[in-house]
Amino acid sequence: MEAKIQTIIDKYGADKGFLVPILQDVQKEFKYLPREALTHVSVYLGVPISRLFEVATFYKAFSLTPRGKHELSLCLGTACHVRGAPLIGDNIERTLGIKAGETSSDLEFTFETVNCLGACALGPILVVDGEYHGNISITKSNKILKKLGKKVQIDEEN
Amino acid sequence: MAEMVTLTIDGRTISAPAGTTILEAAKDANIYIPNLCNNEELTPYGSCRLCMVEITHKGRTRIVAACIYEVVDGLEVNVNTERVLNVRKLVIELLLARNNEHPALRKIADELGVKETRFPVEKKGCILCGQCVRTCREVVGVSAIGFSGRGITRRIAAPFMDFPPDCIACGSCVYVCPVNFIPMREENGVRTIIRFDFPMQQCKKCGKYFAPKKQLEYFSKTTGLPLDHFENCIDCR
Numbered sequence A: 001m002e003a004k005i006q007t008i009i010d011k012y013g014a015d016k017g018f019l020v021p022i023l024q025d026v027q028k029e030f031k032y033l034p035r036e037a038l039t040h041v042s043v044y045l046g047v048p049i050s051r052l053f054e055v056a057t058f059y060k061a062f063s064l065t066p067r068g069k070h071e072l073s074l075c076l077g078t079a080c081h082v083r084g085a086p087l088i089g090d091n092i093e094r095t096l097g098i099k100a101g102e103t104s105s106d107l108e109f110t111f112e113t114v115n116c117l118g119a120c121a122l123g124p125i126l127v128v129d130g131e132y133h134g135n136i137s138i139t140k141s142n143k144i145l146k147k148l149g150k151k152v153q154i155d156e157e158n
Numbered sequence B: 001m002a003e004m005v006t007l008t009i010d011g012r013t014i015s016a017p018a019g020t021t022i023l024e025a026a027k028d029a030n031i032y033i034p035n036l037c038n039n040e041e042l043t044p045y046g047s048c049r050l051c052m053v054e055i056t057h058k059g060r061t062r063i064v065a066a067c068i069y070e071v072v073d074g075l076e077v078n079v080n081t082e083r084v085l086n087v088r089k090l091v092i093e094l095l096l097a098r099n100n101e102h103p104a105l106r107k108i109a110d111e112l113g114v115k116e117t118r119f120p121v122e123k124k125g126c127i128l129c130g131q132c133v134r135t136c137r138e139v140v141g142v143s144a145i146g147f148s149g150r151g152i153t154r155r156i157a158a159p160f161m162d163f164p165p166d167c168i169a170c171g172s173c174v175y176v177c178p179v180n181f182i183p184m185r186e187e188n189g190v191r192t193i194i195r196f197d198f199p200m201q202q203c204k205k206c207g208k209y210f211a212p213k214k215q216l217e218y219f220s221k222t223t224g225l226p227l228d229h230f231e232n233c234i235d236c237r
C-alpha cells in the first residue's frame, strides 16, 4: 500500500496543492480511503492527518468506508424525480436490501442518490460504475442488476 | 508604515492602516461590534456572522462581516442600522439554537433584546467558530484537530473520531473556546481532554505533576534541547 501511495503522490510532484486529485486517485486505487492510506499520504505529503480527515469528510465523493464492487448512483434531481426516479430507487433498495448511501454486506454494491447529473432530458438516470443509463425504468434497472450478478425476478409486463 | 485610509464608522471619521478589517478599525476607535469567532491572534475566519455591519461604498449599500472585510478609502460603515440589527438578531437566534445556555451567547442576546430563539434548540453546544482548530494549527502548530463533514453535519473532530495522534494535550483549544465546549480535567497525573487521556510529567524535584508528557516531548523536539531539560517544573528550574 505504501508504495502505491508513493507512486500516486509522486505523479503530482508531491505538491500539497494537488491534495484532492491525489485523494481521488487513492480512492480509485482502493475503492475508498483506508485509514492507513491517509496516514501514508499525511507523512509523504506533510499534511496533518486532521486536515486529510477534514477533506475526506467534506466531499461526498470520498468515502472512508469500503465501497461495493459496483457503484450505482440514481439521480433524484427535479427532472428525474418527476419522472418517477423515487420508485426506481425504492425498487433498487428492495432488491439490494440496502438503503441509499449504504453498501451491501458482501461488498458487491454501493447505492447512492445524487441531485441532478446535468442530463435532465435523459431522466430518470442511473449511473452504473461510471456509465450513464438514461430513461431508466424499474424493468431496465432490474435488468442492469441482473447483469451485475444480482438475482432479481424480472416481471416482463412492467 | 502602511498606507492609511479614511473611513467613517457610525458617522465618525477614522483613519486606519490599509489591510485592517472593519472590526479592528472599530475596536481601535472604541466602537463595539459584537463578535464571537474573531481572535486577534488568529487569521480572520468569519463564521459566527455576529459582526455583520452595513457598509456604503461608491453609492452601494450592503451587509458584510466586519471581521473579514478590509477597510478602503471612503467607506461608510454603520454598525447599528435597523437592517443590520435584524440580521444580527437572526444570527444570535440561530446560535442560541445550538447553545442557549452559555453566558457569552446570552449576553449578546440580551444586548440585542433577544429573549428566546424561534428555532428548535438542539443543544449541540459548539457554535463552530473554529477558534480551537485555528489555534491548534496556527498558534500551537500541531494541527491535531479539525472539522469534519459539512453543512448540518459539520463538527469539530479528531481524525477518524479517534485518539488524536498529534495532540500534545496543551489545552489551548479548551482555553480559547468561547463557549467552554471542550471539557478538560486533571486527576492523579492524567489530563483528560474530552474522552482522551494524557499522562502528566512529574517534576523531578518537587514531585508535582506540571505538564503533559507529550507537550514536553514537543518542546524538546521543536527546541532541539534534550528532554530532561524540561523535566523540572517552572518553580524548580
Ligand code: FES
Pocket: A075, A076, A077, A078, A079, A080, A081, A115, A116, A117, A118, A119, A120, A121, A123, A124, A125
Ligand atoms: S434531474 Fe436528473 S439529471 Fe437533472
Ligand code: FES
Pocket: B034, B035, B036, B037, B038, B045, B046, B047, B048, B049, B050, B051, B052, B065, B066, B067, B068
Ligand atoms: S466575528 Fe465576524 S463572523 Fe464571527
